[in-house]
Amino acid sequence: MLFTEFRFFWFFAIVFLVYWLMQRNSHRKIWLLICSYIFYGAWDWRFLSLIWISTVIDYISGVKLAATDDKNSRTKWLIVSLCANLGLLGFFKYFNFFVGSAADFLAFLGLPMQYQTLKIILPAGISFYTFQTMSYTIDVYRGKLEAVKNFRDFALFVSFFPQLVAGPIVRAADFLPQLTTPKILAKVNFRDCLVLFLVGFIKKACVSDRISVIVDQYFAAPDTYTASSAWVGVLFYAVQIYCDFSGYTDMAIATAGLLGYELCVNFDFPYFATNISEFWRRWHMSLSTWLRDYLYIPLGGNRGSKLFAYRNLMLTMLLGGLWHGAGWNFVIWGGLHGGALVLHRVWSNLKLVRSWASAQILPFIGAILTFYWVCLAWIFFRARDFHSAISTLQSFVFFHSNGTNQLDLNLLWVFAFFALIHFATYRRLFHNWWHRIPGWSFAAFYGFAFSLALLFIAPNYAPFIYFQF
Structure with a gap:
């Protein structure tokens, strides 16, 4: 069930009305839990069992962790949780990838082997809710969070439908306290939620889905198109993936807000970042902070030598790339971002004398270079295979292509229009105007x-x- 489908509007209308007609908070949570399972089951009811397995195992693990101070016992229950979650994720998402990669490596060594892949369907949202539940048990193990005793509350934390299938990745420390607070309809900021949902809807249904036709057309056979067409295809993919993902997040936050819950911000105008580190503080923020807190810092973070810190940064981004998809193209994408982050660290550590003029110019240049590098990395994220990625890269970087097909270059004016609107929003030119008009005007305009x-x-x-991730 998509947020942009009309059946979702009917679904949410029923959820909303019944939810706010209920008087007791406990009844509302039971209703939301049922609706969340219906929402996910609309994709494929068979995969509800995976959510239940993760929910039960992590709930029990949390209870057991809270019940003992014995280090060995606590470590055992943490391992149970991690193995269960990573095992499910590894089988459904990476089994065929690891088997195929192993076979290719053995063939490279002159040891060919026969193997058979499995017809595995990737459950929607498995990467998101497994990371979510793992963070819970890790925080309980670290003593940063008390274990949840109410199974219903924990089950709702795992399956809350607005963010279930594509994030943001919600932390238990942020969401669980909200479950204990009675929700009051009068405290819901309806105007903000409705405007945010509409913005997300337009991003996804009117922009991303529309330009996907152009992007798909180019990436279906990039070697047949001219170099200028590569720029159209890559730039439009940058717009598509941003509007698609941030559009989902906008609608998820708005939907949760209409029910009285607050989800974390996941995007903060990342394409206006002046360096790659800032980009990752603005793009998919819930994943960035998750990787920082549960992977980068446990690896050693910035402790030790600079080379040690660079290694940790590179490993984090390589694994972050693999999180996005079971393919070497995603690993390369993560490696490109990891390499850029390392280079930015090196640059930041240089003691350069900067004049006032350079201080004004460098952020502008940095923003252009950052966006260019992000777009370049998107090529590996989107390309069908390595050969297509190299063909696109050759056109995008070196302006060289043997292809003769041409996308309409007037589409670049459409891109410029999108950029202008996005910049105006970034500069808050449209900020909160909807609060300053009467209710009837808001309803009519909406x-x-x-x-x-x-x-x-x-x-x-x-x-x-x-x-797909």
């Missing part, structure tokens, strides 16, 4: 804007890109 958006939606519903 109805008009939503009706206008419906005229521009793509003819067919397209799954969110991050559903």
Whole structure:
């Protein structure tokens, strides 16, 4: 069930009305839990068993961790949780990738082997809810969080439908306390939530889904297109993936807000970052902080020598790339970002004398270089295979291609229009104007804007890109 489908509007209308008609908070949580399972089961009811397995194992692990101070026993229950979550994730997402990679490596060594891949369907959202539940048990093990005694509350934390299938990755420390606080309808900021949902809807249905046709057309056969077409295809993919993923996050935050819950911000205008480190503080922020707290810092973080810190940074980004997908192209994408982060660390450590003029110019240059590098890395993220990625890279970087097909270069003006609107939003030119108009004006404008958006939606519903991760 997609947020942009009309059946979701009917689903949420029923959820919303029944939820707020209930008087007791405990009844509301039971209702949300049931609705969350219905929402996920609409994809494939068989995979509800995976959510239940993760929920039961991590709930028991948390209870056992809280019940003992014995280090060996606590370590055992942490290992149980990690093995269960990583085992499920590894089998459904990486089994065929690891088997195929091992076979290719043996063939390279002159030891060919016969192997057979399995027809495994990747459960929607498995990468998100496994990271979410793992963070819970790790925090309980570290003593940073008390274990949840109420199984219903923990089950709702795992399966809360607005962010279940594509994030943001919610921390237990942020979400669980909200479950103990009674929700009051009068405290819901309806205008902010409705505007945020509409913005997310437009990003996904009117922008991302529309330009996906152009992106798919180019990346289906990049070696047949001219170098200028490569720029159109890559730039439009940068727009597509941002509008797709941030659009989902906007709608998830808005949907949760209408139910009285607050989810973390996941995007903060990442394409205006002036360096790659800032980009990762603005892009998919819930994943960035998760990788920092549960991978980079445990590896050693900045402790030790600079080379040691660079190694930790590179490993974190390589594994972060692999988290996105079972393919070497995602590992390369992570490696490109890891290498850029290392270079930025080296640059930041240089003691350069900077004049006032350079201090004004460097951020501008940094923003251009950062966006260029991010777009370059997106090529490996989007390309169908390594050969297609190299063909696109050759066109995008060296402006060389033997292809003769040409995408309409006037589309670059469309990109410029998107950039202008995005910059105006970044500069907060449209900020909170909806709070300054009467209720009837807001209702009329909202109805008009939503009706206008419906005229521009793509003819067919397209799954969110991050559903595949």
